[in-house]
Amino acid sequence: MASKHQADYDVVAIGAGFAGLGLIHFIREAGLSIRVFDRASDIGGTWTWNRYPGAASDSEGYYYCLTFSKEILQEWTWSKRYPGWEENHRYMHFVADKCDMWPNIQLNTEIVSAEFQESTALWLVTTADGDTYTCRYFISAMGMISEPNIPDIKGASSFEGPCFHSARWPQEGLDYAGKRVGIIGTGATTVQMLPVMAETAASVTVFQRTPNFVMPAVQKPMTPEWDKEIKDNYDEILDKCRNHVFGMAFDSPVGRNLADTPPAEVQQIFEDHWPRGSFRFVFETFDDLLTNADSNLAAAQFIAGKNKAKVNDPKVAEMLTPSGYPLFAKRPPLDHGYFEAYNRDNVHLVDIKNEEPLVEITETGIRTTKNDYEFDIIILATGFKAYTGAPEAVAISGRNGATLSKKWETESASIMGVCVADFPNLFLITGPQAPFANLPTSIEQNIMWITDCIKKMESEGFDVCSPKREAEEAWVAHTAEIHEQTLMAQGDKVNSWMMGANIENKTPRVLIYFGGAGVYYDKLRESVDSDFPELEFERIEHETSA
């Protein structure tokens, strides 16, 4: 009888963060074997690599988590509103222990290439040590903001002290107390890191190119009452995430546009919401802040005014004030004391865009066109190659020699961010042209679609699923059309990673589906319900055995 080509595993995935753990749950539940590889020495993904002081989720912890187990949702208690990396890490260990996931995880193992083999319809993956494994389905669970963007700064290797990217924080920790620290970049990472480091470092000097619209986080401890309220209402909370435009448990839309609201009332609504903290300020005030330029400007001015008032030195306050681009053209960070940190004597801000451009890194520090700054430690908080960077860094080759990096040279095309034409039996979790949303929500929705697809193939005896080119073209066109209608389309003006515009020598492109995460999750469901019209399913000839 005809027997299928044997694979080492049904599924091989790279990445043991939220996506890898979620996959282990769903794939095992489907009765299939899975191995998750990670080059890190521990599980945790983002929360293993980003160990910088102050690293925390900007989503509130009680919905920034995996939701497949109601038992875990009830058993795990967050200590605060925005858990830090240590707590996120502990949570992931709790999930892995509780669900006995460790046998499916292989750490300290970097996958360097993956190749689709036409004759067997298996993927062949190769590790850095030269070991090879075959699988029927190959999945990128590497995260959409995980591959560091390390700019080509002259002299970077000449610095005599530690100089590293913020997402390559020394795993053993870094003693920066009493040291002079230079930080390049002012994105969400630096906004979190600066206030904590400034407390014990001798000095922290921040090199800024573009100031951000920063909103208050308003960290607070979990209380027994709040914990009970969350656990009593988890179904409703998850339902909110499932339907929200950014996958968050927010009360929106609010049914009110700023454009139709009298100015005095607008200010009052902003004032009322500002102290509540989180991205709620954007989503629970007015529904037109990301689509109407005037409404956006009013919110932007309010935010800038509030932040400016926190900084004592008027010149520094001015330097920290963003202008010339809309709120959300860059991803706004959340504030845990960022602006107040600049009121300390040991914190300095250098404007490397308008006043003294960065020239080079020297043996002893950073040279600008005007000054030489001496440091003991330099941190490159310079962001990430979002969405495509991690899969591009692995040599992934599909049909007829197609590679992801070549395919995405000018346009980062996919079907709903989960699969790519020319790459059969390859799935991505939060790949390009998926929404930017509360990640665990999107991750689980993606995993459910992928698992349903695999289940169909297994139960109907298919060997290959090939994403259809016309379906990919349709998704690319749809995503671009929506993108154009939002103010985020101006991200190319300000190096936004949301358009890949932060990467030197790379053409800005549409990287994110902005039609709403809830709408997108519906589309994934519709695809399953209509038997995956985006994919072509095939059987191949199998060897005959006695």
Ligand code: NA7
């Ligand atoms: P971001 O938000 O991409 O910020 C990177 C920062 O690094 C930003 O201020 C950049 O300035 C700056 N940068 C990048 N390249 C250079 C060079 N060559 N010279 C000087 N400054 C540079 O990354 P984060 O790590 O802070 O946050 C990443 C996301 O992870 C965050 O949005 C969350 O979703 C989680 P620029 O703005 O381009 O002028």
